[in-house]
Amino acid sequence: MVEFYQPGESWVHRADPRVKLAFVASSILLLFLLQHPLIFVSAVLGLIGLYRSAGLPASRIWRVGRAVLPVGFLLAVLRAILYPAGTALIAFGPVQITGGGLAQGATLGLRLLGMALIIFLWLFTTESQSIVRGVVKLGVPYPWGLAIGLALRFIPTIRESYDTIVQAQRARGLDLDRTRGLGRVRALLPGLIALMVSSLRASENLARALEARAFGAPGVRRSTLVDIAFRPVDWLFLLLIGLGAAAILLFYLRFGIGADPIRLFP
């Protein structure tokens, strides 16, 4: 099975999950505020640098890219065509490609890629137990934290089940190459139903297994095997994240840097 977590000993792996969560939250917020595509290009390059320094293989970066690039590209093209801004560079009849439209399209596509890279950096470098501990220490009730951990743990499993289910349909004679559009959706519907049934069955079994292992036993305060604690360096990371985000925010609010999709410096 292909898990999200890629074991490792890098500084990113060892950073406290709460610090990483702070990074995820603040950088995603910034990605939504900022508009200029060059900022996003540098953000993506920076993230790739982080992946490398976390010792993640290029295949991991590629996996994230492959998953979001098609959608990102489609969004970018649609945006560029549907919302022209400024004078046309090229025009096919009513369809205009403008510098502004292109810039906004690029921003949209790269924003998606950047967000995916940020979230997966967190998932790839953080064990699910640490994720659970992290969100619980931030005040999320333990059953919810566990639910988050289990959901993350099961996404790859469900994805694998779905692949097998579609394989089983094809092995029964479903010819996907000859169905298109709506027909294809209809052809895949039985598979989705099978996926739901098998996932429900799995979740029911899981719930029973948890109960059989005394989950939710009354009158017990749960102890933990994996505990997390801030080290001095985690405080430093947190400080740097805060300073960095504040600086970018300041430039953005005070001087409008990056607020426009076409001009970087107003």
Next chain:
Amino acid sequence: MILAPRLEAIDLWFAYEAERPALRGADLVVEPGEFLALVGQNGSGKSTLAKHLNGLLRPVGGRVRLNGEDISGVATGQLARQVGYVFQNPDHQLFSPSVEQELGLGPRYFGLPAAEVEERVQRGLERFGLRSIAQRGPGTLSFGLRRIVSIAAVATLQPPVFILDEPTTGLDWGSASHLMDHFAELHAQGHSVILITHDMRLVARYASRVVVLSEGRVVGRGSPQEVFRHRELLQAARLQPPRIVELVERLVISGMEIEGLTVEAACRSFLTRYRLKHG
């Protein structure tokens, strides 16, 4: 009589994840009408190899031939007419609101006329003893029954070649032998059967040839007899022959003339010798 095609996998390479190939140059030939057992420890690549034989997975290196023709351009939906595949987990292959419709799903994908579909469904219900639950939803059945429905649903495709991926796990010995006897019958009619299993008793009883897989490569092949005798091979692939084979082997070592891989065969051989000696 059915004439099954010859299947041939040559030097197959495949990886789910680039760093860890699941197949590393696997070779396999399935002669028309043979009963082949594919064995090897968990994760050795049995399912992965089998999924190449009907194009569910496409190799990154090597090729698969069906009657000498490369299948790389042929869709799985088409190959399904030649090669039927029963998956390891029944819950991944039950799609329909009723058992009856489940059995008819494949024939309908093939575009067979309604009367023909109906006939195949009825025959399937009969053969696998599913008549009394024909209207039940497959999801509500016990594991054993789901298992059997998933097998019956492939049998209605009437493919010349069957691939059975651990068809008897979770079945009691009675249901398992009943099921396997059914495939022995199909085998007698000319179908090829590829049986993936960890149960060496089934191998001894039904297979005419065994292929042993380890770490994505074929590390041994031969008759069950030959494979069961090959100590190092068994150890490397973490296989244990049926106890009766060990018993017979020890008796042979202590000077008794006896043979057989199943209890029945060993008994027969013993009785023949015994009667010869003692009249």
